[in-house]
Amino acid sequence: MRSITVSATQMGCSVAQEDNLERAERLIRRAAAGGANIVLVQELFLTPYFPQTEDYSHFGLARPAEGHPVLSHMRGLAKELGVVLPVSFFEKSGQVYFNSVMVIDADGTQLGIYRKTHIPDDPGYYEKFYFSPGDTGFRVWDTAFGKIGVGICWDQWFPEVARSLVLKGAELILYPTAIGTCAVPEAELDDDPADYVHWQNVMLGHAAANMVPVVASNRIGTERCDAAGTAIRFWGASFISDSTGRKLKEADNSTEQVITQSFDLDELRDFRVECCCFRDRRPERYETLLTLDGNA
Amino acid sequence: MRSITVSATQMGCSVAQEDNLERAERLIRRAAAGGANIVLVQELFLTPYFPQTEDYSHFGLARPAEGHPVLSHMRGLAKELGVVLPVSFFEKSGQVYFNSVMVIDADGTQLGIYRKTHIPDDPGYYEKFYFSPGDTGFRVWDTAFGKIGVGICWDQWFPEVARSLVLKGAELILYPTAIGTCAVPEAELDDDPADYVHWQNVMLGHAAANMVPVVASNRIGTERCDAAGTAIRFWGASFISDSTGRKLKEADNSTEQVITQSFDLDELRDFRVECCCFRDRRPERYETLLTLDGNA
Numbered sequence: 270m271r272s273i274t275v276s277a278t279q280m281g282c283s284v285a286q287e288d289n290l291e292r293a294e295r296l297i298r299r300a301a302a303g304g305a306n307i308v309l310v311q312e313l314f315l316t317p318y319f320p321q322t323e324d325y326s327h328f329g330l331a332r333p334a335e336g337h338p339v340l341s342h343m344r345g346l347a348k349e350l351g352v353v354l355p356v357s358f359f360e361k362s363g364q365v366y367f368n369s370v371m372v373i374d375a376d377g378t379q380l381g382i383y384r385k386t387h388i389p390d391d392p393g394y395y396e397k398f399y400f401s402p403g404d405t406g407f408r409v410w411d412t413a414f415g416k417i418g419v420g421i422c423w424d425q426w427f428p429e430v431a432r433s434l435v436l437k438g439a440e441l442i443l444y445p446t447a448i449g450t451c452a453v454p455e456a457e458l459d460d461d462p463a464d465y466v467h468w469q470n471v472m473l474g475h476a477a478a479n480m481v482p483v484v485a486s487n488r489i490g491t492e493r494c495d496a497a498g499t500a501i502r503f504w505g506a507s508f509i510s511d512s513t514g515r516k517l518k519e520a521d522n523s524t525e526q527v528i529t530q531s532f533d534l535d536e537l538r539d540f541r542v543e544c545c546c547f548r549d550r551r552p553e554r555y556e557t558l559l560t561l562d563g564n565a
Numbered sequence: 566m567r568s569i570t571v572s573a574t575q576m577g578c579s580v581a582q583e584d585n586l587e588r589a590e591r592l593i594r595r596a597a598a599g600g601a602n603i604v605l606v607q608e609l610f611l612t613p614y615f616p617q618t619e620d621y622s623h624f625g626l627a628r629p630a631e632g633h634p635v636l637s638h639m640r641g642l643a644k645e646l647g648v649v650l651p652v653s654f655f656e657k658s659g660q661v662y663f664n665s666v667m668v669i670d671a672d673g674t675q676l677g678i679y680r681k682t683h684i685p686d687d688p689g690y691y692e693k694f695y696f697s698p699g700d701t702g703f704r705v706w707d708t709a710f711g712k713i714g715v716g717i718c719w720d721q722w723f724p725e726v727a728r729s730l731v732l733k734g735a736e737l738i739l740y741p742t743a744i745g746t747c748a749v750p751e752a753e754l755d756d757d758p759a760d761y762v763h764w765q766n767v768m769l770g771h772a773a774a775n776m777v778p779v780v781a782s783n784r785i786g787t788e789r790c791d792a793a794g795t796a797i798r799f800w801g802a803s804f805i806s807d808s809t810g811r812k813l814k815e816a817d818n819s820t821e822q823v824i825t826q827s828f829d830l831d832e833l834r835d836f837r838v839e840c841c842c843f844r845d846r847r848p849e850r851y852e853t854l855l856t857l858d859g860n861a
Contacts, residue, residue: 387846429854433851437853463809474769514762514769549719557703557729559854
């Protein structure tokens with residue numbers, strides 16, 4: 270039996286980066302005290318969700334991974350607590366900018382960077398303005414507690430990502446996220462749960478089809494962009510699923526929370542073998558997947 | 566507005582092929598009377614689920630598509646009722662055998678054959694003994710009422726199938742199925758819903774990730790194989806989902822039933838556009854999908 274305990278956190282973010290970092294650290298410590306081996310903090314937790322508007326000044330928020338003070342801080346925290354930390358950050362590299370995650374192992378070593386592959390662009394989510402499409406490919410890290418794959422937010426909508434990660438050996442898939450409902454004006458924000466149910470269903474499907482647990486960490490709170498007159502209410506609803514697509518733990522839509530779940534990775538491995546699906550894949554028939562418009 | 570109404574049927578099957586055909590026809594007529602434009606009947610409805618055991622004599626159940634009396638009968642029925650019928654049949658072609666579906670349009674014309682791509686082999690589901698892996702690739706048919714894609718049973722577990730069908734233009738995905746719990750001896754059959762919940766969750770995930778409704782038609786009843794001393798209790802639980810992964814209609818586990826749901830295909834098309842996911846796919850990063858073991 271290889272037991273693993275994973276936590277997802279959710280919190281609101283202000284313009285005060287030090288406050289956000291303190292808040293994230295407090296939640297990570299709470300998760301570790303509860304037995305977590307891996308703690309997932311939401312996407313871009315250090316700042317408000319700045320892609321709500323296209324503003325050149327926001328590029329100034331990015332830092333190179335090398336010498337990044339928050340990554341250094343998180344390395345110390347991971348080592349002190351003995352936990353794996355996938356840390357979302359706004360990365361500057363050369364002339365370009367990525368939406369990245371640094372995976373820090375439980376001894377504080379940096380295992381490597383994943384750069385968000387799929388970049389959204391919707392009203393209030395102007396990520397194509399800031400982030401170049403990631404060039405790392407999908408990566409799986411052999412951490413102290415198990416092999417994990419990370420997709421970042423929009424990546425979670427693409428079955429190709431989860432499938433690729435599990436084919437590469439991921440035993441658990443983690444999605445740091447910042448997603449909610451954007452409205453102009455704010456008064457038009459509604460609380461229709463249909464949107465986040467769809468969002469959850471897509472990832473629950475990845476769990477079921479690939480027979481691995483899925484962990485999603487989303488932000489909460491309403492963030493306003495005065496210049497544009499817009500606001501985003503983030504959904505929260507962070508969750509942890511089993512490997513058949515059932516939610517085991519779920520946070521609410523507005524509360525700072527830590528959710529935690531244990532798994533037996535050996536049992537999960539046996540389940541994947543017994544399902545026999547990977548045995549029967551037929552890659553020679555999948556050429557359409559390598560097209561955009563279906564014309565292989 | 567392009568409205569479409571789809572039905573899924575579920576029924577038990579005996580060794581009397583004429584009875585099975587009569588039963589299927591009765592359910593198709595009931596669906597058509599209820600307004601269905603497309604009626605999905607379960608996999609291999611003409612016979613018991615013969616792959617429960619490996620028996621050479623069962624190859625004798627197969628027929629070529631050309632001149633197949635049941636397909637001829639179904640063409641007449643489709644024309645009379647003005648409904649699209651994807652008809653599952655055990656196909657003999659040349660020296661080999663396929664698990665196939667003939668798609669019959671609402672005027673009785675044959676649009677073509679899809680041959681099951683993914684062939685299972687589990688205790689009680691010895692399909693690799695009977696069926697060669699399908700050689701048609703994934704196909705989408707432009708029927709009188711909309712573009713449909715069909716996957717056959719085991720295909721439903723593979724996100725590659727649903728994705729390929731929607732990339733090729735499918736507005737609706739249909740899965741004729743024969744799945745249940747196999748036990749030796751029969752007394753050990755239990756009613757744990759976990760298995761069919763997993764089965765449903767995988768397909769609901771396809772619906773959510775590809776933003777199309779999914780329709781599954783499964784058989785019911787317990788079928789015994791005296792020679793092997795085994796039995797399979799089929800799950801039923803046929804269902805129709807929306808395009809966000811929510812079940813809209815669901816049959817129970819043991820009753821002969823017709824479930825029916827209407828959709829607006831234009832609204833579904835707009836929803837897919839607004840989700841923007843297809844725009845952001847990155848096929849150049851999906852090379853792992855074309856491998857079996859993840860070593861691209």
